Amino acid sequence: MSDHILLMRGITKTFPGVTALQDVNLSVRRGEIHAICGENGAGKSTLMKVLSGVYPHGSYEGEIVFDGEPCRFGGIRDSEHAGIVIIHQELALCPQLSIAENIFLGNERASRWLIDWNRTNHEAARLMERVGLRESPVTQVADIGVGKQQLVEIAKALSKEVKLLILDEPTAALNDEDSAHLLDLLRGLRDTGITCVIISHKLNEIIEIADSITILRDGRTVDTLDRADGVTEERIIAGMVGRDLEHRFPPHEPRIGAEVLRVEDWTVHSPTQPGRKVVDGASLTLRAGEIVGLAGLMGAGRTELAMSVFGRAYGVNISGRLYKDGRRIELRSVRDAIDHGIAYATEDRKRYGLNLIEDIKRNISAAGLPGLARHGWVNEMEEYRVAEGFRRSMNIKAPGVTSTVGKLSGGNQQKVVLSKWIHTDPDVLILDEPTRGIDVGAKYEIYTIINRLADEGKAILVISSELPELLGLCDRIYTLSQxxxxxEVPREEATQERLMYHMTIGQE
Incomplete structure (x- = not known):
């Protein structure tokens, strides 16, 4: 039996006018965790869609050998029958069905023509125990968090007798605890002989878990690294972007001015749990030209604080005081916040930040339409001119502003979100996880844009789960716990250890 469970040779995949993959080679050893790294658009997901049959045999050039046999998959069912299961970043679960129903959807446990519910729930419970999911099999998927939903997907894969499990950005939407649990689970699966292929932008996790790493750049295989050779993040980055990034963050000398926004004694109650304070007496200030960070563990109330300040977009029974340029203001709606020069870029750009089926132009103009309208009619020529200006200044990689936003990479989608809010000409920009799910090269571009906005005199609040990001970007950092x-830590005194100490105050 070969040491390699998977060999992909000379894979070339083209779309009209675009070569997505060019002579790509991939070798995965049996029983290992193999990572695939590359910038957005490097071809990672396309390669996995070729492997899993999403792009069937005949639509690409090259050869696939799996478990010693040449493969010609005509669709996903063919690859799953061979033992290859892919879990996409956008989880393919039905929220209104139970965990057990989701695990066996399309693979039902039936007796003749009827589903055997006792067997279904019993086998689901066994698979759930294997992945560490402590819920009832009859619990609706809508009632569990994203981390547990990821475990449902893995249990579903195990029900299909998986030999090779592919995970596309499995920890992108997870908190630190859920991410650590998932990585431990993957190690356990490896120890039982299941081979895993993981695509991730989180290089620290790749270094921690991967036995070997394949790097793609511009649709080509650049390098394959082995854990035993002492892989570093710097070496992976150099392969991904084609150059060394001497500094992960662009150099920046702040020019901090007067106070722009002050939040005093801000308290917010949960809209679903009466009496529970999600934000409790929080106070902070933002100054012109300053980049301020907000750090906290998942559930600390970071997003809830930002959204409640942004025109009471979250919460009930909100109390406290807001001051803009030294004058007290009352914001009763999102429109009020925008009119007072406050913008909020959501952490979930695909669900709340963008209209994915619309074009770049309409997305950029969405929050600032009053400035483009006369007598209720939008000036489409002006809308086009504004959008084209942002496409160029923000370096949005697209043929034109009529390109559909849903087809852009994550980094370019984030640039569209920033363009939308910059178009409203805000004095205060609240950026919630501005680099989540985007690659290291695109992150650098986003950091450059944030620095440029600060240099223009805007007050910026950055919420991030990545402490190195806050340390590299921010002039001052607040910590939030429960x-x-x-x-409140100035840049020159900030360390990961000190921030984590403050973030865990009051935690059990």
């Missing part, structure tokens, strides 16, 4: 501000 809805309370627990620390």
């Amino acid at each position: 809805g309370r501000i627990t620390g």
Whole structure:
């Protein structure tokens, strides 16, 4: 039996006018965790769609050998029958069905023509125990968090007697605890003989878990690295972007001015749990030209604080005081916040930040339509001119502003979100996880844009789960724990250890 469970040789995949993959080679050893790294648009997901039959045999050039046999998959069912299961970044679960129903959807446990519910729930419970999912099999998927939904997908894969499990950005939407649990689970699967292929932008996780790493750039195989050779993040980055990034963050000398926004004694109650304070007496200030960070563990209330300040977009029974340029203001709606020069870029750009079926032009103009309208009619020529200006200044990689946003890479989608809010000409920009799910090269571009906005005098609040990002970008960092501000740390005194200490104050 060969040491390699998978060999992909000379894979070339073209779309009209675009070569997505050019002579790509991939070798995966049996029983290992193999990572695939590359910038957005490098061809990672396309290669996995070729492997899993999403792009069937005949639509690409090259050869696939799996478990010693040449493969010609005509669709996903063919690859799953061979033992290859892919879990996409956008989870393919039905929220209104139970966990057990989702696990066996399309693979039902039936007796003749009727589903055997006792067997279904019993086998689901066994698979759930294997992946560490402590829920009832009859629980609706809509009632569990994203981390547990990821475990449902893995249990579903195990029900199909998976030999090779492919995970596309499995921890992108998970908190630190859920991410650590998932990585431990993958190690356990490896120890039982299941081979895993993982695509991720989180290089620290790749270094921690991968036995070997294949790097793609511009649709080509650049390098394959082995854990035993002492892989570093710097070496992976150099392969991904084609150059060394001496500095992960662009150099920046802040020019900090007067106070722009002050939040005093801000308290927000949960809209679903009466009496529970999600934000408890929080106070903070933002100054012109300053980049301020907000750090906290998942559930600390970071997003809830930002959304409640942004025109009470979240929460009930909100109390406290807001001051803009030294004058007290009352924001009763999102429109009020925009009119007062406050913008909020959501952490979930695909669900709340963008209209994915619309073009770049309409997305950029969405929050600032009053400035483009006369007597209720939008000036389409002006809308086009504004959008084209942002496409050029923000380096949005697209043929034109009529390109559909849903077809852009994550980094370019984020640039569209930023363009939408910059178009409203805000004085305060709240950026919630501005680099989530985008590659290291695109992150650098986003950091450059944030620095440029600060240099223009805007006050910026950055919420991030990545402490190195806050340390590399921010002039001052607030910490939040259980809805309370627990620390305010200037840049020169900030370390990961000090921030984590403040972030865990009051935690059990």
